[in-house]
Amino acid sequence: MADQYDVIVLGSGPGGYVAAIRAAQLGLKTAIVERENLGGICLNWGCIPTKALLRSAEVYHQMKHAKDYGLAAENISADLDAIVKRSRGVAAKLNQGVTHLMKKNKITVHMGTGKLLGSGRLQVTDAGGSTSEIAGKHIIVATGARARELPFKTGKADGKRIWTYRHAMTPSELPSKLLVVGSGAIGIEFASFYNDLGVEVSVIEMMDRIVPVEDADVSAFLEKALTKQGIKIRTSAKLEGISADDNAVSVKVKAKDGTVSEESYSHVIAAIGILPNIENIGLEDVNVEPDQRFHIKTDAYGRTNVPGIWAIGDCTDGPWLAHKASHEGVTAAEAIAQELGNTQVHPHPLDRRNIPGCTYCHPQVASVGLTEAKAKEAGYEVKAGTFPFMGNGKAIALGEAEGFIKTVFDAKTGELLGAHMIGAEVTELIQGYVVGKTLETTEAELMQTVFPHPTLSEMMHESTLAAYGRALHI
Known part of the structure; x- marks a missing residue:
């Protein structure tokens, strides 16, 4: 007889493993199926190890500009093998962390490729080709995505050139x-x-x-x-x-x-861009509907059109971001627990307007909500304010005076519609606006908030003031 679970999660990326943990926290017997590495692409080959690479490049960049800080650094060089080794070490450490979390939360891990069989059943094929079958009252598909290839017969990625x-x-x-x-x-x-x-x-x-x-x-x-x-x-x-x-x-x-x-x-x-990993996992066999972009179609809680089958993360509609997948994982797990009789959980539907995006180049880029152009296209009368890094004491002291913060408000209601940043550490600053949008803040609350000095975050305050002609330091 197949092993029986309340929840089976197919894929262990930042959506899948978080969904499994939340399901287990809610007392549900949970299993996870992974064909390669626990943690998925993000942890092993995406978000985390790329940030390790970028950190090495950032330190190297600063060393080359040591004179700007009254320091001397001579004959510096970059060791590519060592940089890559450090990055892979960071990924390996976090992979071990996810393995620990699975054990801590008593989540059963099945290593292999999963395929939906219908009626809550899932076939697992391990690396040696042996198959087994497990069954769950609910199955969450979290199979992620892969890089899109260039559309040329002679342009296939070979890892060489x-x-x-x-x-x-x-x-x-x-x-x-x-x-x-x-x-x-x-x-x-x-x-x-x-x-x-x-x-x-x-x-x-x-x-x-x-x-x-x-x-x-x-x-x-x-x-x-x-x-x-x-x-x-x-x-x-x-x-x-x-x-x-x-x-x-x-x-x-x-x-x-x-x-x-x-x-x-x-x-x-x-x-x-990316392509969702939805082939050969049995979606067609159980009649799960795709959306117009051939991702899995879901509602705001992760439900597909087939009862008992859910989908989260990069195999569903965008934005295709790890933190969006994790949030969806929690939402789906809580919705499943509710369906199974738990009256103490109250899942909230995903609001894509409040999902931040971050790009870790130099300078960094971060944003949430509508751009000024999109807000106008949507029919809003807009008030937008911009404040430059050059007007911020902390930015100047850091030697990072390039960049700005821009906020976009509804002129009629004061609602914060969007925030857009470029400059040092904006990938950390953006969360302040994300919290504000989630709490449905207006310019009034942001203006009355006391921001610590000297910090980069003061620019968030000044940008809000600038939208209403009240900036103090420009």
Whole structure:
């Protein structure tokens, strides 16, 4: 007889393992199925190890500018193997942490590939090809996503000359001349990392500006900053062809004016988005509906159209972010517990308007809510305020005076509609606005809040004041 559970989670990324922990906390007998590494892509090959790489690049960057701080650092160099080794060590440590959390919460781990069989049953095939069957009252699909390949027969990522993010994290050699295709968070982070290590980096983006989901002012500022650092950026540019040999990658790039140039690089990183991992897991067999982008269609609690089957994270609609997946995992687990009779839990539907986004390039980028343009498109009468890092004492003392914070309010009600930042440590600052939006704050509460001095957070206050013509330090 198949092992019986209240909840089975398929996939152990930041959505899956968090869903399993919350389900176990609520007293549900829980199992998790993972085909590769506990922690999923984010922990092992994404968010965490990339930040370790970027931290090394950041320290190296600061060492090269030691004179700016009255310090001397001579004959400094970057050891690529050591940088990668540190990054992999960070990932391994956190992988062990997730393993501990599974044991602590008495969650049964089944290593293997899972496939839905219907009626709450799941087939697990281990690495040796042996199959077993487990059963659950509810199944949460948290299979994540993978990098989208370049749309050319000769442009497949091989890990030698053409890379995805996974190859770019464990390079055997430092590129001499690198092309990054795509300027979303992943593309810009790797462009920033390799540029800091001294690589000649170019970025091409199909849209008319880099980091196109961000506020237009942020995009413009970031392009100027990266260009100043030596990164060559071309927007409204399209990759028309690509081929690689043992020594180089040849590409054809179509510019905005229609001209096509032939160029050569030592390596190319494809950073053009993701595809959900929904093939061969039995979704079609149990009639789970996809959405228009072929992700799994869910409601705001993670329910699919099939009772007892739920989905969270990157295999569902965006934004495709680890923290969104974790939040969805908690929501789905609590909704399942409620369905199983727990009257003490009260899950709340996911509000995508309050999900922050962060890009860990140099300078950092962070945002939440509507951009100024999107707010106007939605029909709001807008009040927007911007405050520069140059007006903040802490930023100047840190030697990080480049950047700004922008806030967007509904002129009629004072509701905080969005916040957009670029500069040092903004990926930490953004959460203040996220809390504010979740609490449905207005400009009045933000103006009356006392911000500590000297801190970068004071700029959040000043930006709010600026939206209403009351900024004090500009």
